[in-house]
């Protein structure tokens with residue numbers, strides 16, 4: 001891997017732990033104003049310092065994130081889209097040129113692939129072209145294994161999708177947790193980060209994080225389980241404790257509760 005590409009990837013996957021806590025806030029590209037993301041600017045401002053990387057769309061990055069405030073937060077920019085929950089989700093193309101991604105000073109670009117879905121071929125070719133561009137300019141590519149409504153989120157399917165992403169040149173892959181997750185990690189030759197999926201009660205989300213990390217994930221790229229938590233600020237810190245310090249879920253939940261109650265006291269004093 002070339003120097004620039006390795007350097008950018010090291011901004012995201014921290015060399016001291018080999019892990020990362022990415023904060024995914026790109027959901028609006030097909031979901032519109034998702035719960036918790038109605039006002040991305042207000043949400044993100046206090047969270048940026050705790051994210052090893054932020055995964056937004058171009059529009060939210062430009063309109064809602066202060067470039068100076070985000071100076072220390074690497075950006076993994078969502079660059080695929082073109083559909084919505086009202087259409088065929090797999091019908092995606094590239095939505096941002098590599099030139100604009102570089103102008104936005106990103107550390108990686110992210111694209112979804114839809115293995116087994118109607119537009120499998122197109123999304124896999126999109127990934128391959130994006131990897132060519134990424135290699136040309138030293139920008140790592142994160143492949144997101146989107147799972148169609150009819151597809152099982154099991155180790156058989158997810159290891160197929162992750163391996164195809166890696167074979168086509170993705171520098172890291174984002175996928176869902178499943179039973180026998182070790183198999184998905186073992187058969188994917190590049191680092192794998194876990195997507196959080198639907199909102200769970202906080203203790204369960206911390207358990208999920210712990211399970212993914214202890215089964216070999218290089219971290220998380222988590223959205224709803226952070227920004228839809230009762231306290232996103234406390235949740236991202238609790239997730240960090242699991243990912244970077246190997247904290248057990250019970251302890252991490254205690255940390256969540258103590259940060260949340262500290263926040264509530266601060267608000268009460270105002």
Ligand code: R5P
Nearest residue numbers: 024026195196197222223224
């Ligand atoms: C989905 O296509 C997006 O890439 C989300 O960023 C991804 O699903 C991760 O977010 P969550 O943890 O909410 O599943």
